[in-house]
Amino acid sequence: MSSTHFVLHDPEGRLDANLPLDRELHKALVKAALGWTAAPGLPPADLQQIALLLCGTARAVAADVRRVADLLPGDHAARRPAEIAAARERLRQEENLVLETAQWLCDNVMPIKTRSASSYAVKHLIEDATGIYMTNGVFIAAALIVGYPFRYDEPNVLFGMSRRDLSRLR
CATH class of the missing domain: 1.10.10 (Arc Repressor Mutant, subunit A)
Structure with a gap:
């Protein structure tokens, strides 16, 4: 059985509205990366792909948060944390x-x-x-x-x- 995976690297945020995330894959990758206690022994190209995947996923999640926050009433308690998360993402891009x-x-x-x-x-x-x-x-x-x-x-x-x-x- 063969499988193909694509790395989400979209620094301009052009794909975020149209690409559904495989959240289980990303959660497993984050858990594995956070569990490393020493250098994982992976080739630099693999580490770069992991970094690109996690960064792209973070951008896509931030875009999801922004879209949902825009639907909230102005006085909703969740709106301010969502605005802060969006501002942090904009800062990361700089x-x-x-x-x-x-x-x-x-x-x-x-x-x-x-x-x-x-x-x-x-x-x-x-x-x-x-x-x-x-x-x-x-x-x-x-x-x-x-x-x-x-x-x-x-x-x-x-x-x-x-x-x-x-x-x-x-």
């Missing part, structure tokens, strides 16, 4: 920009203890300096990766960033 921004911050802005630099304001300074658009979430994720001191000032975050370094960007 991983390279987050990492590039983190590196740029390391190279250009020293950390300080005083948490007074608004994420929204600094994001605009970086956009002006680099010519690259980013969301506030991308900037916040990058600054957290770098390790700047922070405190929440919803909907933004205040970071401990050198005023002198930020002034040079103006």
Whole structure:
């Protein structure tokens, strides 16, 4: 008996509305991967295929959550967690920009203890300096990766960033 399996790799999310998931296959794969206590001894190409499958599945599940959440009334208790899950997925799709921004911050802005630099304001300074658009979430994720001191000032975050370094960007 022969079987064919396809790896779901759809970084643009074009297939998510039309492709049903074999949830049992994916649950078994996740359970196996999480159970590894050492390198599994698989060839790198197999590990890459597993990673692509799991990432594609995560995107498809996130799209399912978004579609169902859009059907909920605005005041439904499950709507906010669904919106947060969708926002996390959008942020995952910006991983390279987050990492590039983190590196740029390391190279250009020293950390300080005083948490007074608004994420929204600094994001605009970086956009002006680099010519690259980013969301506030991308900037916040990058600054957290770098390790700047922070405190929440919803909907933004205040970071401990050198005023002198930020002034040079103006």
